[in-house]
Amino acid sequence: MIINVFGSTISGLVTAGCLAETGNEVKLIGQIPNEIAEPGLRKLLQKQINNQHLTVGDNHYPNADFHIFAYGDGDCSLALQMAQQLAKNKTDNNCLLIRSNFSIDIAREIIAAAEMPIIINPDFAAEGNAIQGFQRPDRIIIGAQDNAAITKFRRLIAPFNRNRDTIIQMQPESAILTKYATNVLIATRISLMNELALVAEQMHADIEEVRQGLGSDHRIGFAYLYPGAGFGGAYLERDLHRVQELIDQTGSQENLLRSVHNINEQQKELLFRKLWKHYHCDLQNKKIAIWGISYKPNTNSIDGAPSLVMINALLHQGCELQLFDPKLDDNFHQWMDRHLSKAQQERIHICETMYDALIDSDALCVLTEWKSFWSPNFTSIKELMAQPVILDGRNLYDRSWLLDNGFSYYGVGR
Missing domain, CATH: 1.10.1040.10 (N-(1-d-carboxylethyl)-l-norvaline Dehydrogenase; domain 2)
Known part of the structure; x- marks a missing residue:
């Protein structure tokens, strides 16, 4: 089939790559970002470009079987404008597939503007596991009433619906x-x-x-x-x-x-309160190591991340921060520029390795459960830290063992 995918979100990139991989002729209307944290995604996209199943550009195929909207939340106006444009040049072959998670009001506006068969197909795949989520879904939800469009969608998605019928129509x-x-x-x-x-x-x-x-x-x-x-x-x-x-x-x-x-x-303030209490309400000039800035493993997203609350609280108490995250990128630097003063930024040190972050630190805060944090060398940790204090925000470690080996340990609910 001929497919247009609108939007350079993770959802859009994964949709374009996976549909191209099954032999469809796919056009991504947008661009491929320089930095992609999603595991395997850049390799998938490049392979499909090399195989000439995927192209990237600004112009869409007018006669596409599916126009797929995978816009981000901030692109609602763009999505509505594109729906209106597609309606002006629609063909009998066109169908609009909406994977974007728009509000109900925006979705209704787009449906009304498109003037073609519509399928709502929410993206349930989790960041960090998005390719597998697309290729091996628990269920495929479709909101549709046009029987011809539903039949065509079943053909499109058939390679990902082979083991059992996971499509639920509503x-x-x-x-x-x-x-x-x-x-x-x-x-x-x-x-x-x-x-x-x-x-x-x-x-x-x-x-x-x-x-x-x-x-x-x-x-x-x-x-x-x-x-x-x-x-x-x-x-x-x-x-x-x-x-x-x-x-x-x-x-x-x-x-x-x-x-x-x-x-x-x-x-999000829990570990800060535990640390503040441990040091008797005085954190001035303490060096605090933080492992994990992203809101969860296998992504570079920091939207709503607990680490940001922790960083703000520690800076306001006069701490020096030593940070490590395997996927730390410009997202975090941009957040610092928007939310922190120059003086505060000077008290943040981004480290090359997880162990570099521990040097002379007065506490370690583990905020993201990256696999590389699960089984660290606790002997090295104790040698590197000024004070062997661990605040385990994901309950990764054996509390009893750490206490027996001279650490101060604080978990969640333990």
Whole structure:
């Protein structure tokens, strides 16, 4: 098939690469960024360009079987303008496939403007695992009512739907709400575990043992059952607000989702409060090592990352910071330029290795569960640090072993 993909988001790049790999003629309307943190994505795109299944440019194929919208949240106006432009030059062959996670109001405007068959196909793949999420999806949600468009979509997606039929068809509005609700349930689950972690500390219980007990119940399972330093990323927070607005419109006075948001914001300050208490409310001139700046592993995204809250709090207490993250890039430097003074930036030192960040440090804060952090050399850690204090925001380490070996250890709910 002939495919246009609009948008240089991770979703757009993955969609273009995966569809090109199965033999479609794909045009990416946008550009391939210089820096791509998504594992395997640059290699996939380059291979399809070399195979001449994928081209990149500004002009789209007018006679495409599918126009695929994979715009980011900030490109709503551009998406609406493009829908209007496509409508003026539409052919009987065209179908608009929307993978962007627009608000319901924007989605309705685009649907009305496009004047062609529409399929809402939300992208559920997680950053850091986006290619596998596209190629081996748990389910493929489509919101559509045009039977011919649905049949054509099934042909397009058939290479990724071979093991069993994962396509679930519903109304367009239901598909949009399914995406919202998925993120809201994940966020709620994480915040609930973080609240239970506070209870565990008060009761002198271990939340890791509680997690094992909960996850073993088939009604609950283990997914997103890890307490920590708070969730980040743009999408969970965005969809919390969207669904709360929709709930408010029903006249409901309940505030469950506001509580989920507030719990998460408080959780991002948890390790700072533990460190502040450890040093008797005086962090002036302390050197603090931070492992992990991105909001989760295998991405360079720092949107809503707990690390940013921690960095701000420590700088305001007069600390020197020594940072390491495997994917640290211009995103973080741009954040510093927007949010920190020159004097504050001078107290941040970005290190080449995770162990360089530890030199003469008074504490180590682990904020992202990169695999390279899971089994470090604790002998080297203790030798490098001025004070062997570990604040484990992801509960990666054996608390009892560290305490027995001379470390001060603070986890979440332990």
